[in-house]
Amino acid sequence: MANQRRRYMLAQILAAATLAFALVYTVGFFSKSLDIASERNSAFAAIGLSVAAFAMAIKIRSMVVAGLLTASGIIMLTPPIEALAAVRVILIPGPILGVIFYAPILGLGIAKAVTSTMMKRTVNTMTR
Numbered sequence: 001m002a003n004q005r006r007r008y009m010l011a012q013i014l015a016a017a018t019l020a021f022a023l024v025y026t027v028g029f030f031s032k033s034l035d036i037a038s039e040r041n042s043a044f045a046a047i048g049l050s051v052a053a054f055a056m057a058i059k060i061r062s063m064v065v066a067g068l069l070t071a072s073g074i075i076m077l078t079p080p081i082e083a084l085a086a087v088r089v090i091l092i093p094g095p096i097l098g099v100i101f102y103a104p105i106l107g108l109g110i111a112k113a114v115t116s117t118m119m120k121r122t123v124n125t126m127t128r
Helices: 002-031 036-056 063-087 095-127
Strands: none
Touching: 002 036, 002 063, 036 063, 036 095, 063 095
């Protein structure tokens, strides 16, 4: 039980760090106050942290982790989608690679929300 509680807390911390790195990436894209290397590094860190948060929260019902990962995915996808809208054409390499690389963060958040909801229903059904 204590091990599960530690995993849950670590998953929340990793998901919050994912959100922080996603915000750094997005702010750097819009304000140009950061150099490109730090934006790219924060994007890669967000991808790695999101996978780690999802892995830590496996078999643990956590809508907090799901919400943080979903918010991070939406925030990370905003700059590439805006760049695609500005260019109005899909170029490779180009903003489409951002959509391809950052969409799994959103996917992990949605997957965690679905599994948490399914686990809740299963627990409610079993306790009746």
